[in-house]
Amino acid sequence: MVVPDVDNVNIKTSDDRYDAAVSSYHHGNLREALVQTAVELGREKGPDGIVIREVARRTGVSHNAAYRHFADRDDLVREVARAGQLGLADLMLTRMRRVRVKDPVERARRRLREVGKAYVEYSLAEPGLFAVAFSGVSLPDLIGPYEHLSDALDECVAAGFLSPAKREGAELPCWAGVHGFAMLYSTGPLQDTPRRERDADLNRLLDRIDDSLRS
Amino acid sequence: MVVPDVDNVNIKTSDDRYDAAVSSYHHGNLREALVQTAVELGREKGPDGIVIREVARRTGVSHNAAYRHFADRDDLVREVARAGQLGLADLMLTRMRRVRVKDPVERARRRLREVGKAYVEYSLAEPGLFAVAFSGVSLPDLIGPYEHLSDALDECVAAGFLSPAKREGAELPCWAGVHGFAMLYSTGPLQDTPRRERDADLNRLLDRIDDSLRS
DNA sequence: GAAAGATGTGGACGGTGTCAACATCCACCA
DNA sequence: TGGTGGATGTTGACACCGTCCACATCTTTC
Missing domain, CATH: 1.10.357.10 (Tetracycline Repressor, domain 2)
Structure with a gap:
């Protein structure tokens, strides 16, 4: 399930034992987290259930955050389609x-x-x-x-x-x-x-x- | 195309020279007019294109008017599906x-x-x-x-x-x-x-x- | 002819996608 | 080493949507 619920932020100083799911501050790998949430939503409610604001909410991030990783809603849905x-x-x-x-x-x-x-x-x-x-x-x-x-x-x-x-x-x-x-x-x-x-x-x-x- | 454009509704008071598109005041047979508009919209843009407010707009009636004839959007869509x-x-x-x-x-x-x-x-x-x-x-x-x-x-x-x-x-x-x-x-x-x-x-x-x- | 019911209107609420402006943090280079 | 530019996340706004409620208007019925 790839849950990246880690909070040990940044820390670039030499030492870096991130366990392959999170990277740095800005929530780390938001993109993948969003896709995963979107997949869950798609599984639960179908295409129309994939609504950007709800995805953001469930991922614990502000609405609009997704727009740094996807051009628009269709772009995100396409990713779910791929999955x-x-x-x-x-x-x-x-x-x-x-x-x-x-x-x-x-x-x-x-x-x-x-x-x-x-x-x-x-x-x-x-x-x-x-x-x-x-x-x-x-x-x-x-x-x-x-x-x-x-x-x-x-x-x-x-x-x-x-x-x-x-x-x-x-x-x-x-x-x-x-x-x-x-x-x-x-x-x-x-x-x-x-x-x-x-x-x-x-x-x-x-x-x-x-x-x-x-x- | 089964267009059911009938307009000669009731009207019992002698005088009736409405020109075959409107009947009495309350827009006459709004229900059928709405369905017809919804069908056009569905034809043009598919299921998601059937949006109540646009149907009302194209029919020349206020948003909400549809709610006197259909329980909700799904109800209207079902009618288009029938068509x-x-x-x-x-x-x-x-x-x-x-x-x-x-x-x-x-x-x-x-x-x-x-x-x-x-x-x-x-x-x-x-x-x-x-x-x-x-x-x-x-x-x-x-x-x-x-x-x-x-x-x-x-x-x-x-x-x-x-x-x-x-x-x-x-x-x-x-x-x-x-x-x-x-x-x-x-x-x-x-x-x-x-x-x-x-x-x-x-x-x-x-x-x-x-x-x-x-x- | 007045009351009751049917039908249409206007306004409001919460929800949505998306844009623009702003805040924050990282990486890199002087 | 420390400052800065670019990437990333946030806030706020806008227009649009479905739907509810209160009100206006017309019709029907007694």
């Missing part, structure tokens, strides 16, 4: 690596499935951050998740499950499917669906994606 | 009806495809309204679009293209696919994709959905 994308990519990778199946084809299919499952699971576990991650970001800001999906699809080709012809542009339909599901069930109109039903729906979605690549 | 959903459902129906193919199987497939295409096209033509339509609405508020998709799928079963076993819960994967696509390309990270590429991507998505139902 969300990283968290998402992380979970995808973790889930993918957990697959222990040997048979190449089954393994590739299973890993692709896990990638999609992780995408959706993250959106359900962290609806706020997920929403932030895709709120007002443009392509260049996008990092992580796409790569893992791409790798999983490559593996499907290598294993002979997915034909090279169908491989081209295959990321998109997969992405769209899980992204739409995530949107609908995390913060969208289906967010109140009972867990059992939701799980069944997710499995059906992943089945259909699997079908669509095989045929 | 967005109606517009979406409308386009889906229109596109579906336009299909002239005779062969039952081809016809069913084609109609399903048109439903999906319309969904995406609407999101691209009216990104603001589309965003509003799915912003903070819960299932009970949802109207229209789902039914048309359902019908198209039923037709696929009737034509023998889609097996009854796969029919169960088939709405969801289809919906998720087009919804995700719409999100990513209308206001999401892929919104700057060149039109040609985007069209190709959409066609591939619809191909994959078709595949996933057949196999």
Whole structure:
């Protein structure tokens, strides 16, 4: 959690045993502290919950302090979006690596499935951050998740499950499917669906994606 | 566009030569006028663009006037969301009806495809309204679009293209696919994709959905 | 025709993002 | 060594927002 709640200010005289979280007076590394607080806020209340003055308040600093580190609110939100994308990519990778199946084809299919499952699971576990991650970001800001999906699809080709012809542009339909599901069930109109039903729906979605690549 | 610009309200006192925009004193049918203005604002700037005071200003009425007709801002936004959903459902129906193919199987497939295409096209033509339509609405508020998709799928079963076993819960994967696509390309990270590429991507998505139902 | 209710107005309050002016502290150099 | 310039944080102000309350005005109803 990187809590930098230290107060042993400045002291430059030779001796410097700062424990890697705080630096000098001016509150030390305010930027990172602000981002962290903003992430918490984004997690709790989504994009609109990231309000500069509240972030400053929670960080124990005056409103406006943030303007020394971020151009404006959007700039800060973008940083939270980055964190969300990283968290998402992380979970995808973790889930993918957990697959222990040997048979190449089954393994590739299973890993692709896990990638999609992780995408959706993250959106359900962290609806706020997920929403932030895709709120007002443009392509260049996008990092992580796409790569893992791409790798999983490559593996499907290598294993002979997915034909090279169908491989081209295959990321998109997969992405769209899980992204739409995530949107609908995390913060969208289906967010109140009972867990059992939701799980069944997710499995059906992943089945259909699997079908669509095989045929 | 469903503009409900009706103004001939009551007026029982013989004489009534109001020129079709105003009715009686109290601005007449303020509610509908406000909704219409809010829809325009939502179309131009999305959910966050629907701001009560601006709606009032554009409607030529004091701020606060809206509070005689809507509990709060969310209440007004919900009304705009309804309009967005109606517009979406409308386009889906229109596109579906336009299909002239005779062969039952081809016809069913084609109609399903048109439903999906319309969904995406609407999101691209009216990104603001589309965003509003799915912003903070819960299932009970949802109207229209789902039914048309359902019908198209039923037709696929009737034509023998889609097996009854796969029919169960088939709405969801289809919906998720087009919804995700719409999100990513209308206001999401892929919104700057060149039109040609985007069209190709959409066609591939619809191909994959078709595949996933057949196999 | 007067009272009761519906509808629109004006003003106020607390909250927000952002700008400008000011205060403080660090690092560096004479 | 000590002073200064630039980075960093603070205070105050402004315009805008959603919403509440008191008041004004029109309509309907008895």
